[in-house]
Amino acid sequence: xxxxxxxxxxxxxxxxxxxxxxxxxxxxxxxxxxxxxxxxxxxxxxxxxxxxxxxxxxxxxxxxxxxxxxxxxxxxxxxxxxxxxxxxxxxxxxxxxxxxxxxxxxxxxxxxxxxxxxxxxxxxxxxxxxxxxxxxxxxxxxxxxxxxxxxxxxxxxxxxxxxxxxxxxxxxxxxxxxxxxxxxxxxxxx
Numbered sequence: 001x002x003x004x005x006x007x008x009x010x011x012x013x014x015x016x017x018x019x020x021x022x023x024x025x026x027x028x029x030x031x032x033x034x035x036x037x038x039x040x041x042x043x044x045x046x047x048x049x050x051x052x053x054x055x056x057x058x059x060x061x062x063x064x065x066x067x068x069x070x071x072x073x074x075x076x077x078x079x080x081x082x083x084x085x086x087x088x089x090x091x092x093x094x095x096x097x098x099x100x101x102x103x104x105x106x107x108x109x110x111x112x113x114x115x116x117x118x119x120x121x122x123x124x125x126x127x128x129x130x131x132x133x134x135x136x137x138x139x140x141x142x143x144x145x146x147x148x149x150x151x152x153x154x155x156x157x158x159x160x161x162x163x164x165x166x167x168x169x170x171x172x173x174x175x176x177x178x179x180x181x182x183x184x185x186x187x188x189x190x
Contacts, residue, residue: 021085034072043089
């Protein structure tokens with residue numbers, strides 16, 4: 001984030017633009033061509049895959065400093081997920097041409113991107129391993145420890161999708177927690 005802010009502020013790269021997304025706005029839609037990478041400056045978004053059954057599988061929640069779209073640009077493939085704002089979200093957009101130029105000519109950018117991708121792979125592997133080997137209650141407690149305001153910002157439906165469980169299963173576990181969290185009152189909080 002700091003590096004992109006410096007690039008933009010230096011005026012050396014005016015193709016890096018800043019945008020705002022409102023709640024519910026899709027920044028990237030699944031199965032579309034991605035022509036830029038995105039970096040969240042502030043806000044909250046969800047990254048999800050809609051299965052052929054119509055069910056959503058939430059891959060991740062993105063906050064400040066998170067990058068997306070880089071995989072599609074590197075592989076020259078269409079997006080496999082949708083990125084949707086869950087809160088007002090400000091983000092930087094770096095066009096494909098600028099991204100490729102930075103990769104070829106800017107060693108600092110290249111190193112930061114490689115570190116970012118390695119961190120994403122590590123986090124995803126650890127998260128999936130944990131989710132496969134722990135009970136729902138333990139997964140939910142871990143998530144609440146990482147994101148204490150989770151239920152104020154994210155609907156129960158989205159939390160259940162993220163954990164890979166049903167809302168019904170989530171509702172069964174909630175009373176077992178020491179303190180029942182205040183729930184987000186979104187339309188899909190059920």
